[in-house]
Amino acid sequence: MNPAGVFVPGTTWLHRVSAGVKVGGLFAAVLLVLLIRTPLLAGLAVLVAGVVLASARIPWSVVRGGLRGLAIVLGVLFLVQWWASGLDDAAVTLGRGAASILLAWTVSMTTRVAAMLRVLEVGLRPLTWVGASPERAALTVALAIRCVPMVLDAVRQANEARSARGARPSVSSLAVPVVIRSLRMADGLGEALVARGQPRD
Amino acid sequence: MPTDASAAVSDTLAQDNRARDMAQVAVFAALIAALTLVPGVPLIGSSVPFTLQTLGVTLAGAVLGPRKGALAVLVYLAMIAVGLPVASGYKGGLGVLTGPTGGYLVGFVLAAAVVGFLSRLVLRRAQGAKATGGLLLACLAGIPVVYAVGVPWLAAFAGMPFGRALQVGALVFLIGDVIKAAIAAVVTSAVARALPQLFR
Structure with a gap:
């Protein structure tokens, strides 16, 4: 990408x-x-x-x-x-x-993209009326952008593990590991955010 | 003051949960993007390749639940809007959202919410094979939701009669979408067994 x-x-x-x-x-x-x-x-x-x-x-x-x-x-x-x-x-x-x-x-x-993210943050300002935070929304989008190569890497790793086991490509050998790896990645990311006191209110 | 202290603690805990929710939403938005970029399996007996985009959308709803699932799709749409080439065919930018197929993207948000709501109902009541069956129904329910927004949008954009739009904008994708819903149901069932704490 x-x-x-x-x-x-x-x-x-x-x-x-x-x-x-x-x-x-x-x-x-x-x-x-x-x-x-x-x-x-x-x-x-x-x-x-x-x-x-x-x-x-x-x-x-x-x-x-x-x-x-x-x-x-x-x-x-x-x-x-x-x-x-x-x-x-x-x-x-x-x-x-x-x-x-x-x-x-x-x-x-x-x-x-960075300039568009700032426009997005401004465009999302009405979110404060319903109690949501535009800064948090923009931070989530920025995090998601950073996560794309990580998830693509999880797909590659799951595929390598599959071929190392000699398994054929299937839902259980590929799709399930990718989703579980993604969820573990989200755990790590969540803990890292907590450790940094993010998201600030 | 003990009450102030406990209020501060619960505030911090709520904030920590928001951080974890944000991380899950971001990672699943990235998962939808990654599944869209990974070349999909060519449809058997046809030269039309399909992407795994709707698999990602369905998984976001089924695994994360209605609220975080729909938010993950919204974040994915925001990634397209700010100009990342993560829509199908490596497209990106505002033109994708306002184009003839933009309705499907909007439909994805609702579909993730519907799939998420139904699969949470299923997982609260059933385990094992019964859960997989119920999850299949929940994931299939997303398909008409996507078409319900995408097809009229396409018809209005192209000024074509609704019946024709239904043919070129829904029937062509139906088999692929059913297969992807089935995959999403099997995956969600396996994930619910591997990480049960996620679904409580």
Whole structure:
């Protein structure tokens, strides 16, 4: 797994604008895009989204793979809808989908995971109204990110133990050990948090 | 003041339990991500590979219970939202959640809660083979919950008729999801025998 996420380093205006502004702008843009009802405006939205993505100067080799996947999914949806409710509706759906996904990509590819975590913490502030803590929520997400390689390692260890025993891959030789190893890992992590007096209220 | 002291002690204990809950939620969110990244077994007689993502979601509910299970799925969704490539097909970012398949991801949260609630009911009442049977039913109950959010979302996003969305968005995955529910039930039953203190 790429630990940096889908972020691509750069120095364009999109990289420099604060993460909160980008996420807020994305929400506003998606709301506007959802109001589109004509193929012409939908095409214009895709064009604008494309220009915004291009202004982030993401290397073509990174964008290409994603564009291919997007083209396949949206192409299938387009054909199904063309068949079901006509060309105009299909074009509007295609344009709205492509524009909002391109914009969302642009935000994710120009914003570091750490910056997005801080936006998440701010976004979760309403949690305090129901007695939950946004800091605790953001810390849990950060812990989970750190745990992914550890769990992948637990999968590898369980698989090595299985082949050392000469057992064939099965639920009891692979899935059960992985889950038990994960739970033990959670015990250790929990104790480490307690020892550090986390989470602070 | 003894009452103050005991209040402080119980406060600290409550805080320690929160730390342990947080750790379990974080590790299971990571488990869902790891199972999504590990290449799934190709479906027999088909070229469509399926991921073990729903296995992770079902396990989170069945092993951790409704509250922590649903929280683990929420943390997993947050990991996708902040831009980690942990959704199926190594995708990540806000576009995954707002895309045509975002409904399934939202459905996962509810499914983990439903599976968790039902499997806690089962494990409180039954042991051994009876528990595995009950857990199978509990895990299967998550499938319609995921489809109930995912399929209308797909239909609305694509503007396709509901019946067609049901075909491309549910029937294709049904066999794989049933198999994964069965695996989750067997695993949970084995884990309940290995670590019974977890389920008290």
